[in-house]
Amino acid sequence: MALFSGVGAFLGGAFFPLLVLVLAFGLVGTPFAIAVVLVLLNGDAVSEPNSTLANLGGVVLFAVTTVLAANFVRSRALSDLGDPLSVFVVVFAAAMGAATLGLLGKFVRETVGRPTAA
Numbered sequence: 001m002a003l004f005s006g007v008g009a010f011l012g013g014a015f016f017p018l019l020v021l022v023l024a025f026g027l028v029g030t031p032f033a034i035a036v037v038l039v040l041l042n043g044d045a046v047s048e049p050n051s052t053l054a055n056l057g058g059v060v061l062f063a064v065t066t067v068l069a070a071n072f073v074r075s076r077a078l079s080d081l082g083d084p085l086s087v088f089v090v091v092f093a094a095a096m097g098a099a100t101l102g103l104l105g106k107f108v109r110e111t112v113g114r115p116t117a118a
Contacts, residue, residue, distance in 0.1 A: 028072070
């Protein structure tokens with residue numbers, strides 16, 4: 001993703017619409033990033049998993065960012081589907097949503113199959 005952001009310096013256009021677009025991608029991608037962090041911190045690779053309070057805080061943060069991202073996509077991007085940038089934001093949001101659901105599904109499947117420590 002960082003490689004693609006370098007192309008932004010060569011994009012033509014007004015500053016503020018491009019700023020809104022970049023902020024939209026950040027907003028839509030945030031729930032996925034939080035889900036990745038939560039899954040990694042609760043995985044087998046970590047010797048000491050998160051506390052219940054830290055997990056609860058992460059889940060609340062995930063829920064808030066998901067609602068904000070969904071509200072943005074619903075109110076801004078879906079209202080202007082004639083604009084190719086809005087369509088790209090919606091497609092990106094759908095891809096991030098599918099990736100997040102896949103990640104959470106994999107985590108649940110692995111957690112259910114994991115033996116409990118005695």
